[in-house]
Amino acid sequence: MKVHLIMTGLAVALIAGDAAADDDVIASRQGAIVKLFGAGVGTLDSYGSGVLVSAEGHVVTVWNHLVNTGYLTAVASDGRRFDVEVVGTSLDHDLAVLKLQTIESDTFEFVDIKNASDAAAEAINGQSVLAFSNVFHVATGDEPVSVVHGVIACQAPLAAGLGQWEFPVKEPVYILDAITNNSGAAGGLLTDAGGRPLGLLGREIRHRETQMWVNYAVPWATLQPAVTAILSGQRVAASNTEEPDRLSVGHLTQRFGLTVIPGALERTPAFIDRIVPDSIADRAGLRRGDLIVLVDDRVIKSAKQLRVALASFRPRQKISITIDRGGRLEILSLRMPR
Amino acid sequence: MNVCLLKNRIAGIFCLVAAVCTGAVCAQDLSSAERQQQRVRVIEQIAPSVVCVMPATGQGGGSGVLISADGYAISNYHVTSGSGDFMKCGLNDGRVYDAVIVGIDPTGDIALIRLLGRDDFPFCKVGDSDLVQAGDEVLALGNPFLLASDFSPTVTYGIVSGVQRYQYPANSYLEYTDCIQIDASINPGNSGGPLFNIQGEWIGINGRASFEKRGRINSGAAYAISVRQVMLFVEQLRSGRIVDHGRTDFTVKTGADGVVEVAEVSQISEARRRGLRPGDELISFAGRSLTSANDFKNIVGIFPAGTRVPFTFRNREGVQKGTVRLKPLHEFDAAPEIPGGPPQRPGGQPQPDEDGEEGEEGENDERPDIPLQQLMSPPAPPPPAKYAHLFEKKKSFANFYFNRIATDRVLTPLKERLATDTPAVRSWLIELENPANADGAVGELMISAEAAGLLGETWPVAHQKAGELAADSEPFEFYGLLAGGMEWFRLFRGEREQYAEIIYLGKETLFGTQTNVDVMQMTSDSQTARWYFEPGEPLPVGLDLMFTSGADEARLRFRDWQSGGGLPWPAEIGVVDNETEQLMWLKVNSLKGRTASVQGDRQGRAQ
Numbered sequence: 050m051k052v053h054l055i056m057t058g059l060a061v062a063l064i065a066g067d068a069a070a071d072d073d074v075i076a077s078r079q080g081a082i083v084k085l086f087g088a089g090v091g092t093l094d095s096y097g098s099g100v101l102v103s104a105e106g107h108v109v110t111v112w113n114h115l116v117n118t119g120y121l122t123a124v125a126s127d128g129r130r131f132d133v134e135v136v137g138t139s140l141d142h143d144l145a146v147l148k149l150q151t152i153e154s155d156t157f158e159f160v161d162i163k164n165a166s167d168a169a170a171e172a173i174n175g176q177s178v179l180a181f182s183n184v185f186h187v188a189t190g191d192e193p194v195s196v197v198h199g200v201i202a203c204q205a206p207l208a209a210g211l212g213q214w215e216f217p218v219k220e221p222v223y224i225l226d227a228i229t230n231n232s233g234a235a236g237g238l239l240t241d242a243g244g245r246p247l248g249l250l251g252r253e254i255r256h257r258e259t260q261m262w263v264n265y266a267v268p269w270a271t272l273q274p275a276v277t278a279i280l281s282g283q284r285v286a287a288s289n290t291e292e293p294d295r296l297s298v299g300h301l302t303q304r305f306g307l308t309v310i311p312g313a314l315e316r317t318p319a320f321i322d323r324i325v326p327d328s329i330a331d332r333a334g335l336r337r338g339d340l341i342v343l344v345d346d347r348v349i350k351s352a353k354q355l356r357v358a359l360a361s362f363r364p365r366q367k368i369s370i371t372i373d374r375g376g377r378l379e380i381l382s383l384r385m386p387r
Numbered sequence: 388m389n390v391c392l393l394k395n396r397i398a399g400i401f402c403l404v405a406a407v408c409t410g411a412v413c414a415q416d417l418s419s420a421e422r423q424q425q426r427v428r429v430i431e432q433i434a435p436s437v438v439c440v441m442p443a444t445g446q447g448g449g450s451g452v453l454i455s456a457d458g459y460a461i462s463n464y465h466v467t468s469g470s471g472d473f474m475k476c477g478l479n480d481g482r483v484y485d486a487v488i489v490g491i492d493p494t495g496d497i498a499l500i501r502l503l504g505r506d507d508f509p510f511c512k513v514g515d516s517d518l519v520q521a522g523d524e525v526l527a528l529g530n531p532f533l534l535a536s537d538f539s540p541t542v543t544y545g546i547v548s549g550v551q552r553y554q555y556p557a558n559s560y561l562e563y564t565d566c567i568q569i570d571a572s573i574n575p576g577n578s579g580g581p582l583f584n585i586q587g588e589w590i591g592i593n594g595r596a597s598f599e600k601r602g603r604i605n606s607g608a609a610y611a612i613s614v615r616q617v618m619l620f621v622e623q624l625r626s627g628r629i630v631d632h633g634r635t636d637f638t639v640k641t642g643a644d645g646v647v648e649v650a651e652v653s654q655i656s657e658a659r660r661r662g663l664r665p666g667d668e669l670i671s672f673a674g675r676s677l678t679s680a681n682d683f684k685n686i687v688g689i690f691p692a693g694t695r696v697p698f699t700f701r702n703r704e705g706v707q708k709g710t711v712r713l714k715p716l717h718e719f720d721a722a723p724e725i726p727g728g729p730p731q732r733p734g735g736q737p738q739p740d741e742d743g744e745e746g747e748e749g750e751n752d753e754r755p756d757i758p759l760q761q762l763m764s765p766p767a768p769p770p771p772a773k774y775a776h777l778f779e780k781k782k783s784f785a786n787f788y789f790n791r792i793a794t795d796r797v798l799t800p801l802k803e804r805l806a807t808d809t810p811a812v813r814s815w816l817i818e819l820e821n822p823a824n825a826d827g828a829v830g831e832l833m834i835s836a837e838a839a840g841l842l843g844e845t846w847p848v849a850h851q852k853a854g855e856l857a858a859d860s861e862p863f864e865f866y867g868l869l870a871g872g873m874e875w876f877r878l879f880r881g882e883r884e885q886y887a888e889i890i891y892l893g894k895e896t897l898f899g900t901q902t903n904v905d906v907m908q909m910t911s912d913s914q915t916a917r918w919y920f921e922p923g924e925p926l927p928v929g930l931d932l933m934f935t936s937g938a939d940e941a942r943l944r945f946r947d948w949q950s951g952g953g954l955p956w957p958a959e960i961g962v963v964d965n966e967t968e969q970l971m972w973l974k975v976n977s978l979k980g981r982t983a984s985v986q987g988d989r990q991g992r993a994q
Contacts, residue, residue, distance in 0.1 A: 075522040197570035228607030
């Protein structure tokens with residue numbers, strides 16, 4: 050193993066010598082990344098990254114809690130700030146496509162992912178790469194996002210996850226010999242040393258067998274059909290038999306105006322993290338910090354059970370919600386939305 | 388922190404990568420090999436200037452870099468603060484040298500130390516950190532995990548991830564402004580070590596890193612203090628002081644469309660006197676154009692307190708210019724304690740474990756960037772006997788020895804030069820000529836310790852008493868001539884006990900000129916004088932006199948000192964207009980010492 054250690058050092062040093070990319074290339078790629086800001090809960094960050102894929106402001110990012118909790122804003126590399134609408138998502142690709150709420154005159158630098166397959170087809174293990182992202186929220190306002198250099202260690206399917214969450218992409222991903230997947234990096238851009246797009250930086254997750262944090266990116270070639278489908282208005286079918294939309298955290302936000310602390314674990318209790326003013330939840334009297342313990346007579350032990358329970362009622366049906374507020378139980382009534 | 392544990396962990400991670408990466412060598416080509424050769428040569432050149440900084444007890448340590456042949460070296464404040472007044476420093480020649488603390492900048496996390504025992508130390512070449520761009524290759528040298536027992540520094544390679552980064556103060560005061568973000572591996576022990584560009588020029592001091600879920604080891608985002616900022620402080624650090632950072636008397640906020648809007652302006656501030664008001668647009672500060680409040684914080688943060696900086700702003704009338712002197716930020720009386728650990732969020736988040744192996748419920752600090760502090764040690768042993776005299780303890784100094792030596796260096800030649808003066812002289816009568824005046828009428832400037840007056844046909848008549856400055860008693864056109872003149876008189880009387888405090892501030896470039904000057908600060912009850920001396924010259928080239936009342940400074944310049952056996956006098960006195968920064972020179976025809984004082988009112992002037 051000692052020999053390997055030394056050789057690794059050598060390999061990285063030699064190949065990384067080529068990583069010195071053109072400053073213009075770096076600046077133009079930094080210009081195609083947006084910094085995303087939303088709601089962070091518990092251990093989950095309130096910031097992330099996204100890649101602009103059209104001049105009109107379509108953004109591709111990872112479908113994580115940030116997208117689900119709503120209230121997303123995007124800050125472009127020149128400091129312009131936009132509200133964000135979710136165009137579509139794909140569970141199988143761990144992908145969300147967003148649209149910046151622009152006025153007609155707004156245009157953006159973007160990454161042309163239609164041509165991304167060329168670079169991807171040539172991608173080889175040991176190749177130098179650059180990763181662009183809003184890592185650790187270092188860049189704010191009009192400051193360009195961070196860029197780090199590394200090497201493609203291999204291209205392989207990834208068995209990884211975090212808590213109950215399993216990484217859904219079955220196709221090979223780029224495994225990177227660089228610490229790219231930090232807080233806020235999900236949704237960033239991986240390019241080759243010449244700035245040609247290779248993939249979308251993934252989440253902070255651990256390998257299931259080794260428990261090591263994995264640095265990976267999903268190849269654009271894998272994402273592109275789903276992105277194209279979403280942009281053309283199609284719904285991307287999920288291979289999963291569950292109904293992700295109706296059970297998603299974002300669904301609760303949209304329909305009821307409440308956000309619970311995301312269920313990183315199976316038994317994350319249904320604590321309310323946010324209430325949208327003047328929403329159904331607000332009018333019912335729900336408040337931040339309330340723990341939902343019963344929906345009608347059903348015991349709610351987790352955020353997931355809350356979503357399942359709320360998905361089972363008819364529109365306009367009146368239900369009761371029992372909450373624990375500061376140690377006292379209170380019963381509120383709520384009418385289901387249309 | 389357990390260093391061994393970290394070492395083991397690193398080995399584990401690399402082994403895993405090795406398993407997937409051994410096939411990677413194939414991508415090398417000739418140019419890569421050449422670049423590697425080049426790198427090896429550069430590293431050979433720069434490694435001798437890299438210092439391993441250790442407490443005298445020999446426990447823990449950090450890094451530093453030599454900047455001069457006489458042994459001055461830069462490190463992080465958070466490295467030296469736990470290392471005692473005397474340290475041990477290892478170089479890559481394998482030898483250990485004694486070193487003494489010289490000056491500290493706690494806010495900027497910089498310390499100046501001096502290695503002892505040689506006058507031919509190897510030192511680094513200073514680069515220009517303002518030219519650094521994202522993507523540039525960099526080399527970080529230092530002493531991570533105290534790995535090298537022969538003090539040959541560890542080298543890590545990376546690229547610049549971002550420039551002009553602002554890193555919020557960790558705990559209370561360690562603030563990284565305008566810093567360089569890198570992806571080269573930076574770990575505990577790298578602190579204070581140099582960052583070089585690929586040509587081997589020194590561009591920064593590695594001091595902080597983002598540590599988060601993965602424990603206190605490199606996570607791909609580290610921060611170096613720019614060499615520009617270090618060089619703005621280094622000449623002041625030589626004074627042995629606790630050097631403070633600057634702040635402004637106004638605040639800004641980011642407005643719409645990349646406009647920086649002035650939020651509040653203090654009522655008695657210089658900025659307000661220059662016309663700055665809430666709602667105005669701040670266009671540039673210290674020569675940098677601004678697009679956000681962060682830009683502003685970045686640029687303000689790289690200057691020492693007391694620096695005069697230009698700014699431009701836009702109000703209803705158009706674009707305006709002005710200058711302000713930066714106020715002290717913290718005014719530390721003593722070297723502040725280094726925060727013990729990572730910043731504590733108000734919400735009381737759990738801290739990362741020592742071994743960084745917390746589960747999914749772990750740390751999510753919004754400000755994960757903490758100083759790369761090493762183990763701090765038990766009480767230091769007594770300093771080496773032959774160097775013990777090089778340290779003097781005094782309130783608000785890191786090492787008063789260096790201040791005392793510098794004060795004597797500047798003021799002793801002045802005193803010797805003025806030895807011909809006699810105590811019997813109670814006042815001066817100076818005959819002035821204004822080249823801008825076509826009529827050639829001369830003015831009479833009378834100065835004593837108690838009062839000063841100006842008289843003359845077509846000259847503004849004015850009279851000023853010592854003590855509290857009456858701003859409107861200064862002559863129109865030559866604001867500051869009387870108050871500055873009295874301070875000049877006091878300096879030349881040479882009685883140090885008449886000042887509350889005399890401090891050597893360090894060297895700076897005299898504002899508005901290219902002249903490098905030593906700055907002496909002399910404090911009295913209601914005013915503070917900054918006297919400027921060109922190195923090696925006994926007589927001053929300028930004075931800026933600041934008033935606690937908040938009136939504009941009296942700013943005089945002197946040139947072409949004459950001596951006719953008696954008291955030396957300048958051929959010209961310059962008056963700086965605070966509004967326009969214009970310098971108006973007045974010709975001095977003569978200076979006569981008189982035994983009569985200047986009386987306390989206009990009628991009773993010298994006969």
